[in-house]
Amino acid sequence: MxxxxxxxxxxxxxxxxxxxxxxxxxxxxxxxxxxxxxxxxxxxxxxxxxxxxxxxxxxxxxxxxxxxxxxxxxxxxxxxxxxxxxxxxxxxxxxxxxxxxxxxxxxxxxxxxxxxxxxxGENRFGAGKGSKHMLYMTVSTGIGGGIILDGKIYRGATFGAGEIGHITINMNGPRCGCGNYGCVEALASGPAIARTAKEALINYPDSLLNSYPEITAKEVAEAARKGDQLSIEVINKAAGYIGATLANLVNTLNPDLIVIGGGVSQMGDLLLIPIRDEVRKRAIKSFSENLKIVPAELGGxxxxxxxxxxxxxxxxx
Ligand SMILES: [Zn+2]
The missing domain is CATH 3.30.420.40 (ATPase, nucleotide binding domain)
Known part of the structure; x- marks a missing residue:
């Protein structure tokens, strides 16, 4: 053969x-x-x-x-x-x-x-192996997602399901690329993290971020790791928005696992720990008790x- x-x-x-x-x-x-x-x-x-x-x-x-x-x-x-x-x-x-x-x-x-x-991919070969009801969220330039229910991709009526980056998380929030206001993507994506940090810099003249010629989410993470107060606050805020979004989804879909991937997720625990805290704080307790929130494994x-x-x-x- x-x-x-x-x-x-x-x-x-x-x-x-x-x-x-x-x-x-x-x-x-x-x-x-x-x-x-x-x-x-x-x-x-x-x-x-x-x-x-x-x-x-x-x-x-x-x-x-x-x-x-x-x-x-x-x-x-x-x-x-x-x-x-x-x-x-x-x-x-x-x-x-x-x-x-x-x-x-x-x-x-x-x-x-x-x-x-x-x-x-994460469900079959990566961090989600064995999970039947899995939510995948990617946080990078945008925020996107994939929903696996009963081991299958949930696609919706016109194959569009999973646009979790465009969940409204602040009714009066900034304009999003999709035209809506206050989507989680407009508040917690890589560019949103960089923008929030830059806007706040004026109130933090001693921030380490002032020493970078350019500020992206990567620099914010680097400064946060060195203990920069502004950077830590900005990341916690973004993690809060992501966590609140996920709590909505946990209450709606009752997944057993959430896998978080994308470039911004490479911040690791810096982002994951406050996300987990926010989900536990907001989601229905019996849903979040045994829920795991883990980083993606397959990378590129x-x-x-x-x-x-x-x-x-x-x-x-
Ligand atoms: Zn949007």
Whole structure:
């Protein structure tokens, strides 16, 4: 019997990452190239296909040995037809991605959006292994999420479920990129943390942050670790907003696990401890008692591994 394989492809606004695994999910080869979205979708999809060929070559697999290909893409996805409906990052509109890949490789291909796929990846291969009702939250430039209920991605009526970054957490809060006011994304994402810190600097002339030429969430975390009072307060405030958001979701969905990923989550306990405190303070006690809130484990591989998980279950998740 010949070996069988799965391919997972993570299409991002800046990079394309593709991996190939055996049937146990062991990563055998990966390829990473820049997306160069400005070249248009025909060029980008051709280059995506080239990375698929490259991982097959690297691992010695033939196209006939690939059981399925999973693809995660940013934006609004029509899961049933495998079409990228709209992706602001890529400037794509109604791109039939599933069809394009299947026509080139004649391998069944499945598509879903990046936040769902990240949640699925953590659920099958990362921090969420064994969890049946899991909430995934990614905190980076934006805040997004994936909801796993009964072991399946919850997608909603039009595949849009999981936009947890746009939960209103302050009715009179700042304007969000989505047009609403006071979304948690506008209050606790990386850019929001940096903005809050900069706005408060005038009241903290001695803050360590004054010594940085540029302030992003990374500098705020670094200063907080050195004991900078302003930075600690800013992070605690963001964690409070995130925690309150999660408490709403805990009361709504009663998950057994929350996994937090994304660039800002790399702050680790600095962010996680106050998030846990806020959730315990606000959520229904019997829901939060046995709930675990843990950092994501897959890091930069989360998209590829999530896409592998999608391929493994033939998109039926
Ligand atoms: Zn919003």
């Amino acid at each position: 010949t070996n069988k394989y799965y391919i997972g492809l993570d299409l991002g606004g800046t990079k394309i990452a593709t991996g190939i695994t055996d049937t146990n999910g062991k990563l055998l080869a990966t390829v990473k190239i820049p997306t160069q979205a400005q070249d248009g979708y025909e060029m980008v999809t051709r280059r995506m296909g080239d990375t698929i060929e490259e991982v097959m070559q690297k691992s010695g697999a033939n196209a006939s040995d690939i059981i399925a290909i999973g693809v995660c893409a940013p934006g609004a996805i029509d899961i049933t037809n495998g079409i990228v409906r709209g992706s602001p990052n890529l400037k794509w509109h109604n791109v039939p991605l599933k069809k394009i890949i299947e026509e080139r490789f004649h391998i069944p291909t499945y598509l879903d959006n990046d936040a769902n796929i990240a949640g699925l 591989d989360v998209g590829v591994m999530g896409a592998i998980a999608l391929a493994q279950c033939s998109g039926e998740v």
